[in-house]
Amino acid sequence: MSTAIEERLTNLWETPHTLYGWFATVDHKQIGKRYLVTAMAFLIAGGLEALVMRLQLAKANQNLLSPEVYNQIFTMHAVTMIFWYASPILSGFAVYFIPLMIGARDMAYPRLNAFTYWSFLFSGLFLYGSVLVGQSPHGGWFAYVPFTSKTYSPGLGMDFYALALIFLTISTEGGAINFIVTIFRLRAPGMTVSKMPLFLYSTLTISCAIILALPSLTVACVFLELDRQWGFHFFDVAGGGAPLLWQQLFWIFGHPWVYVVFLPATGMISMLIPVFSRRPIVGYPYVALSTVLTGLVGFGVWVHHMFAVGMSQMGMSFFSAASMTISIFSAVQVFAWLATVWTGRPIPTASFKFAMGFIALLVIGGLNGIVTAVIPVDWQVHDTYFVVSHLHYVLVGANMFPVFAAFYYWLPKITGRMLDERVGTWSFWIMFIGMNVTFFPMHLLGIEGMTRRIYTFPSGLGWDSLNLISTIGAFVLAVGILLSVLNFFASLSGGRLAGRNPWKADTLEWSTDSPPAPYGSVHIPTVVSRHPLWDDHDEEEDPGDARVLDQGRLTLASTSLDAEPLALARMPEDSLWPFLFNLAMTLFFVALVIKWLWLALAGVIAMLVFNAFWLWPKPIKRPA
Amino acid sequence: MSTIALDRLPPDVASHPPLVSELDDRRGTAAMWLFILTEAALFILLFFSYFYLAEGGWRWPMEEPPKLHLAIPMLVVLWISSGVLHWGEKQVKARRYSRGRAGLAVTILLGLIFLVMQAFEYREHLRTLSPQTNVYGSIFYTITTFHAAHLILGLLMLLYVLFLPRYEPVDRPPHRPFHNAALYWHFVDFVWVWIIAFLYIAPNTR
Numbered sequence: 001m002s003t004a005i006e007e008r009l010t011n012l013w014e015t016p017h018t019l020y021g022w023f024a025t026v027d028h029k030q031i032g033k034r035y036l037v038t039a040m041a042f043l044i045a046g047g048l049e050a051l052v053m054r055l056q057l058a059k060a061n062q063n064l065l066s067p068e069v070y071n072q073i074f075t076m077h078a079v080t081m082i083f084w085y086a087s088p089i090l091s092g093f094a095v096y097f098i099p100l101m102i103g104a105r106d107m108a109y110p111r112l113n114a115f116t117y118w119s120f121l122f123s124g125l126f127l128y129g130s131v132l133v134g135q136s137p138h139g140g141w142f143a144y145v146p147f148t149s150k151t152y153s154p155g156l157g158m159d160f161y162a163l164a165l166i167f168l169t170i171s172t173e174g175g176a177i178n179f180i181v182t183i184f185r186l187r188a189p190g191m192t193v194s195k196m197p198l199f200l201y202s203t204l205t206i207s208c209a210i211i212l213a214l215p216s217l218t219v220a221c222v223f224l225e226l227d228r229q230w231g232f233h234f235f236d237v238a239g240g241g242a243p244l245l246w247q248q249l250f251w252i253f254g255h256p257w258v259y260v261v262f263l264p265a266t267g268m269i270s271m272l273i274p275v276f277s278r279r280p281i282v283g284y285p286y287v288a289l290s291t292v293l294t295g296l297v298g299f300g301v302w303v304h305h306m307f308a309v310g311m312s313q314m315g316m317s318f319f320s321a322a323s324m325t326i327s328i329f330s331a332v333q334v335f336a337w338l339a340t341v342w343t344g345r346p347i348p349t350a351s352f353k354f355a356m357g358f359i360a361l362l363v364i365g366g367l368n369g370i371v372t373a374v375i376p377v378d379w380q381v382h383d384t385y386f387v388v389s390h391l392h393y394v395l396v397g398a399n400m401f402p403v404f405a406a407f408y409y410w411l412p413k414i415t416g417r418m419l420d421e422r423v424g425t426w427s428f429w430i431m432f433i434g435m436n437v438t439f440f441p442m443h444l445l446g447i448e449g450m451t452r453r454i455y456t457f458p459s460g461l462g463w464d465s466l467n468l469i470s471t472i473g474a475f476v477l478a479v480g481i482l483l484s485v486l487n488f489f490a491s492l493s494g495g496r497l498a499g500r501n502p503w504k505a506d507t508l509e510w511s512t513d514s515p516p517a518p519y520g521s522v523h524i525p526t527v528v529s530r531h532p533l534w535d536d537h538d539e540e541e542d543p544g545d546a547r548v549l550d551q552g553r554l555t556l557a558s559t560s561l562d563a564e565p566l567a568l569a570r571m572p573e574d575s576l577w578p579f580l581f582n583l584a585m586t587l588f589f590v591a592l593v594i595k596w597l598w599l600a601l602a603g604v605i606a607m608l609v610f611n612a613f614w615l616w617p618k619p620i621k622r623p624a
Numbered sequence: 625m626s627t628i629a630l631d632r633l634p635p636d637v638a639s640h641p642p643l644v645s646e647l648d649d650r651r652g653t654a655a656m657w658l659f660i661l662t663e664a665a666l667f668i669l670l671f672f673s674y675f676y677l678a679e680g681g682w683r684w685p686m687e688e689p690p691k692l693h694l695a696i697p698m699l700v701v702l703w704i705s706s707g708v709l710h711w712g713e714k715q716v717k718a719r720r721y722s723r724g725r726a727g728l729a730v731t732i733l734l735g736l737i738f739l740v741m742q743a744f745e746y747r748e749h750l751r752t753l754s755p756q757t758n759v760y761g762s763i764f765y766t767i768t769t770f771h772a773a774h775l776i777l778g779l780l781m782l783l784y785v786l787f788l789p790r791y792e793p794v795d796r797p798p799h800r801p802f803h804n805a806a807l808y809w810h811f812v813d814f815v816w817v818w819i820i821a822f823l824y825i826a827p828n829t830r
Contacts, residue, residue, distance in 0.1 A: 177658040215666035232762040240759035545640035557648035567648035
């Protein structure tokens with residue numbers, strides 16, 4: 001009986017292993033894997049750019065890169081890391097694991113999910129298309145006007161920047177809508193909001209932040225593009241415009257974005273630290289609450305990026321106070337993690353070591369962040385390497401280290417094979433040492449007055465040895481990352497089989513096979529506690545097979561707060577239209593860069609036609 | 625919500641009926657609300673930019689404010705269109721589908737009339753002010769064109785619903801397409817109210 005059911009579910013949910021299936025799949029597991037691989041590729045691209053920069057700065061008066069090329073490389077490094085690695089990699093984990101964590105068979109909108117992946121990929125390829133024409137963006141990741149206006153930045157570089165970001169915001173918005181509805185609509189019966197894994201809280205928070213904050217980036221980039229290509233005057237003082245408007249719009253988006261790349265990482269840490277400490281997390285409600293509050297207060301801190309532009313004392317004091325408030329919420333989380341480890345029986349796996357390394361780096365990055373929230377200090381170190389150091393401690397420490405912890409923790413579920421723990425431990429220590437050797441000296445360089453974004457420096461200012469140390473550190477860090485990448489490839493063939501639950505973890509994704517079947521679990525699970533796999537309740541107990549749902553591509557919809565079973569949610573079949581839609585959208589953006597308006601119009605019409613086909617009612621596949 | 629058609633299933637599948645027999649038809653509406661929320665954020669930021677560029681002068685521009693003789697009738701046209709659409713939705717709920725379709729067609733017609741009026745309005749405006757004249761022209765045309773683009777998107781949604789073969793609740797998506805498209809249309813109309821208030825009426829109050 002049960003094998004017949006499994007066979008039928010597989011028939012219903014499996015994507016055919018054909019070329020068509022490859023482009024048309026809407027399976028969240030396929031799409032999640034693609035997100036992770038693509039984002040890692042962008043991490044490696046951005047990392048190589050960083051190494052080239054460190055080579056240029058290793059000694060005084062180097063000529064490895066010309067000033068213009070150096071500007072393009074540091075901009076591409078920043079834009080790649082912040083937009084095409086740091087957020088998409090977290091989306092990758094969310095797309096793969098959230099349906100499994102909540103016992104659903106897919107995301108709420110599977111075709112939208114495929115759409116957001118393709119637009120993430122194509123917008124990234126579009127951005128890197130600028131390298132092919134030799135005109136990459138060169139204005140830093142926040143691209144301040146007037147430097148980025150047509151007068152001072154001729155060529156196509158900044159047009160690529162503005163259009164690629166508009167392209168990416170479409171993808172990110174779609175993803176945010178998908179996460180919110182998935183989490184509020186498809187949770188397994190019994191998984192009330194007070195029993196959700198903490199990763200869901202962080203993903204919900206950042207999805208709401210994206211919905212409200214990301215349009216600001218869209219508006220800013222549209223204004224920039226209109227100014228540059230069509231002679232508008234938004235940022236042009238001679239036409240009555242205001243250059244500061246760019247900074248306002250960019251940071252209204254920009255600071256919530258910092259939490260977008262940070263909070264889901266803390267959510268993952270809040271899930272894996274308890275597993276390796278063999279006890280539930282300390283202060284679950286406080287951790288959940290501080291996650292949500294960080295997202296909320298994160299909207300009131302953007303001006304702290306602009307203390308140096310000259311504003312009213314009152315305004316600046318408010319934003320300074322809000323910025324310091326945020327550190328309270330982060331502190332709540334840090335102490336909850338420490339208390340969990342302290343009172344648990346920690347098992348020092350590689351994943352756990354990355355998590356501990358993350359806490360150390362977050363504390364350093366957070367402390368030097370508080371230092372820069374103090375306005376007089378900020379005026380002193382603004383635009384110096386002190387800020388470079390701060391943001392790398394936060395981004396590398398609080399995004400990349402948790403991501404590696406998550407890789408060592410969750411990859412066995414995705415591939416079905418364990419990673420080598422010894423290599424993982426080596427990789428961790430090398431990365432941790434490399435990270436600190438690279439970025440700690442930058443604090444000192446900043447205090448000694450080395451400004452950021454200079455392509456070289458004269459000797460005799462006391463910067464030489466610190467810069468050399470930093471460059472050596474960067475290569476050590478790269479070796480550490482490389483070790484983990486090799487570890488991954490070696491595990492694919494030689495790794496020990498993982499089995500369902502190698503870490504004896506508590507959440508639902510570990511109740512499925514490794515790798516999970518196309519349909520997830522046979523019976524939609526029910527949940528009675530925060531730790532489904534640690535309690536006595538049998539999640540898949542279902543004598544009448546009422547939760548098999550093999551009547552079609554179905555999953556269970558439930559109420560938002562109490563997760564009471566509500567209805568059957570019909571899921572769409574595989575579809576080629578999301579992919580084709582994105583081809584048309586890429587055509588549209590390419591046409592805008594070269595200003596072929598008829599081609600752009602053709603792109604728009606193609607998008608509309610494809611969208612109509614996408615949404616048109618289709619016959620429903622019945623079980624065989 | 626509609627009940628799923630279990631009777632057409634093969635006997636071995638129908639032998640274990642699912643936990644619930646209702647079919648979820650609200651996910652599309654949820655997505656539409658979130659889409660409207662993010663679009664609302666977009667327009668709020670455009671208005672923020674408008675006032676930021678006005679440097680606190682809420683009656684900006686000081687000389688020659690935009691004329692109201694077309695803008696106010698355009699507002700009325702959109703109000704009527706929203707009313708008609710709402711009436712059409714009620715008809716669909718009461719299973720009078722051809723009346724619903726008629727309401728939809730009238731709404732689309734009113735939307736097109738709005739666009740024609742806006743074209744005339746632009747022609748009048750462009751004699752004295754172009755987007756390239758100064759920053760006021762830039763933000764004025766950007767906001768109004770953004771609105772027009774969203775209105776066209778709303779029109780396309782309505783057009784799609786007009787051509788859908790069936791309005792009866794069915795167990796296949798799209799669910800409640802009329803309702804979802806109507807939500808978006810009401811939102812676009814609502815934005816025009818704020819455009820009228822901020823960009824047209826406020827500069828004329830002196």
